[in-house]
Amino acid sequence: MRKSHGGQEVLRDVDLDVGRGEFLAVMGPSGSGKSTLLYAMSGMDSPSAGTVVFDGRALTGLSEAELGELRLHRMGFxxxxxxxxxxxxxLDNVVLPGFLARARPRAEVVGRARALMAGAGVGDLADRxxxxxSGGQLQRVGISRALVNDPAIIFADEPTGALDSAAAETVLRHLAGLRTSGTTLVVVTHDAYVAAHADRVIAMADGRxxxxxxxxxxxxxxxPAMANRHARVLEWRG
Ligand SMILES: Nc1ncnc2c1ncn2[C@@H]1O[C@H](COP(=O)(O)OP(=O)(O)OP(=O)(O)O)[C@@H](O)[C@H]1O
Ligand SMILES: [Mg+2]
Incomplete structure (x- = not known):
């Protein structure tokens, strides 16, 4: 896949497969194309050349309306x-995409939203x-919202970037724990500690x-295993 902006190539020859249930971390310096890659993978933007296939369907062939439906039902951001x-x-924020999707009865959506917020450790904030x-609590509410329609994949762009290290750790553990339910994760991050929780890390540089x-x-x-991974990621970065 390739992507150009105003004649400048910002993604070049990117070939990538993400497995179901995989946690993929995307690293790389500012401007290397991480967010552009995320937008292209999720159909928020279309590549200039090449295809993106999600669940056996080519996103590049879908209309805006079809893409919108797919994002609402199958993807979380x-x-x-x-x-x-x-x-x-x-709570109403978390519930909203569930009502918009009209895939489940409203009572079921509310129940699911409450369960997701409880699972994220923010169940007692439902009525606030x-x-x-706090920022970390809101981020976990945002993750609950992203999960309300039971998406196949979560795309996260610097999900812990605005948080202090304790809040980031809680959010990260919550995200990494989603894999047990089979949710695929694609997480853009500058943080080697975040990447150390992934199954696979790719490094972007200059659009590649x-x-x-x-x-x-x-x-x-x-x-001990996590510490070991952390060391390996740092070693690889250096
Ligand atoms: N809509 C756009 N129009 C023109 N250029 C763009 C556009 N979006 C991104 N770019 C350019 O594409 C390149 C990659 O941008 P991108 O946002 O993907 O980087 P990034 O790796 O996410 O960086 P950061 O870590 O700072 O978020 C940059 O040079 C950027 O200026
Ligand atoms: Mg970015």
Whole structure:
């Protein structure tokens, strides 16, 4: 796949397969094309050349409306800054995409939203509003919202970038734990510690995949194994 902006190639010869249930981390310097890759993979933007196939369907052949449906039902998005609606409670924010999708009865959506928030450790904040929670808590609300329609894949762009290390750790553990339910994760990050939780790390440089490191599956609670991965990622970066 290739992507140009105003005649400048920002993705060049990117060839990438992501397995079902895989946690893929995307690293690389600022401007190397990480966000562009994420947009292209999720159909938020289309490549200038090449195809993106999701669940056996070529995204490049779909209309905007079809892409919108696919994103709503099958994909979840998490960004550095969580965009929650201010005049709704946090629970209502999580519920909203579930109502929009019309795939489940409303009561079931609300139940699922509550369960996801509880699982993310923010169940007791259901009735609060955006101004009444911390950044880390809001990010976990945002992840709950991304999961409400039970997506096959979560795309996250610097999900811990705006958080302090303790909040980042909680968000990261929550994200990494999603794999047990078979959710595929593609996470753009500058943080080697985040990448160390992934099954595979790719490094972008100047619009290309410049390096790849396979870490395999490790229990996120296995501290020595995690420390070892962390060391390997740092070693590979250096
Ligand atoms: N809409 C656009 N129009 C023109 N150029 C763009 C556009 N979007 C991205 N670019 C350029 O493409 C290149 C890659 O940008 P991208 O946002 O993918 O980088 P990134 O790796 O995500 O960086 P960062 O770590 O700073 O978020 C940059 O040179 C950027 O200026
Ligand atoms: Mg970016």
């Amino acid at each position: 998490v960004f550095q800054q969580v965009h929650l609606l201010r005049n709704l409670t946090l 509003e955006v101004t009444e929670a 995949i410049d390096g790849e490191l396979s870490l395999g599956n490790v229990d996120p609670d296995d501290a």
